[in-house]
Amino acid sequence: MVRKVYTATNASSSGPYSHAVDGGDYIFFSGQTAMNANDATDLTGDIAAQTHQCFKNLQSVMEQAGVTFDDVLKVNVYLTSMKHFKAMNEVYETYFKAPYPARTCVAVLELPLEADVEIELIAKRA
Numbered sequence: 001m002v003r004k005v006y007t008a009t010n011a012s013s014s015g016p017y018s019h020a021v022d023g024g025d026y027i028f029f030s031g032q033t034a035m036n037a038n039d040a041t042d043l044t045g046d047i048a049a050q051t052h053q054c055f056k057n058l059q060s061v062m063e064q065a066g067v068t069f070d071d072v073l074k075v076n077v078y079l080t081s082m083k084h085f086k087a088m089n090e091v092y093e094t095y096f097k098a099p100y101p102a103r104t105c106v107a108v109l110e111l112p113l114e115a116d117v118e119i120e121l122i123a124k125r126a
Helices: 047-065 082-095
Strands: 020-023 026-032 072-079 102-107 117-124
Touching: 020 047, 026 047, 026 072, 047 082, 047 117, 072 082, 082 102
Parallel strands: 072 102
Antiparallel strands: 020 026, 026 117, 072 117
16 A cells, blocks of 8 residues: 655654555544744743644644645644643634534653644544
């Protein structure tokens, strides 16, 4: 099988992975952190700004794949502390509307590039 992949124009990869892989009707998007932005700035401690940047990075890949946030079925959010949950949710709600995608949100010990939030998603072509 030859993988069809999509790459963001404004984000880098912090390891050996594709930004998104086409699975036919479904597109699987790798996790993005704020530090994956090509013009990344130090957003340490600002979970809202980091969350916005995660979504901007994802949106860049989604544009390449021809899908939007309205096509998202599942979101996984990784936080370095559940203390960030409220601030992340406030930003999250600006990108999605009801009925919301299914979501998992977990706290992890640490994330790549010293990020405080990483977001990945799955979208379905309309």
